[in-house]
Amino acid sequence: MKGKKILFILSGSIACFKACEVVSALIKNGAEVQTCATKNALNFIGEATLEGLTHKKVYHEMFESGSYLKHIELNSWAELTLLCPATANIINKIAAGIADDFASTLLAANDYKKPFLIAPAMNVNLYLNPATAESIEKLKKRGVVFIGPETGLLACGVKAIGKMSEPAEILKAVKEVL
Incomplete structure (x- = not known):
């Protein structure tokens, strides 16, 4: 992974704390990581955490000076894009081509010629929602690789599918794709 350029996008889930472990592991394995976060992701973890891990600015504002392109x-720049954690909202946005904030615009601009991995994390009802299931199938047909989700204890206290895969599994999947 040494020198590999990874675009790491976080969406708003309690699993953002585990995503920070993935960012850290990628960097420890020699990757160069640039993060982008949705507004909701930054409600779960701070911008300073991501900047501290990557030593780079966290992109999140579409119309911030210097961010227009x-x-x-x-x-x-990126050799691989990783969306982790991925909520039902962002998965459905990507599948529909919706680009209404920095993260979704960044993902809508993806040309799908480079590896694109998604690690879902959401409540079981959101994951099993027919719209989400259709969006996941649509993205798989475009070549997107999904890592999980797993069955386990969810933030709502229910044991079911929707838990984000463990950081070690996500790191393994990134290594395999690279």
Whole structure:
């Protein structure tokens, strides 16, 4: 993984704390990681955490000065895109081509020629929702690789499918794809 350029996008889930472990592991394995976070992701973890791990700015504002073409530049720069954790909201947005914030615009600009991995994390009802299931199938047909989700104890206290895969499993999947 040494020197590999990874675009790491976080969406708003309690699993963001585990995503930070993935970012850290990627960096420890020699990858260069650039993060982007949705507004909701930043409600779960702070920008300073991601900057501290990567030593890079966290992109999250579409119309911030100097960021107008960043969604294109970052896609050109990246060798692999990892969306972790991925909520039902962002999965459904990507599948529908909705680009209404920095993260979804960044993902809409993905050309699918480079590896694109998604690690879902959500409540079982959101995961089993027919719209989400259709979106996942649509994205798989575009070549997106899904890592999980797993069955386990969810944040709501229910044991069911929807738990984000463990950081070691996500790291393993990234290594396999690279």
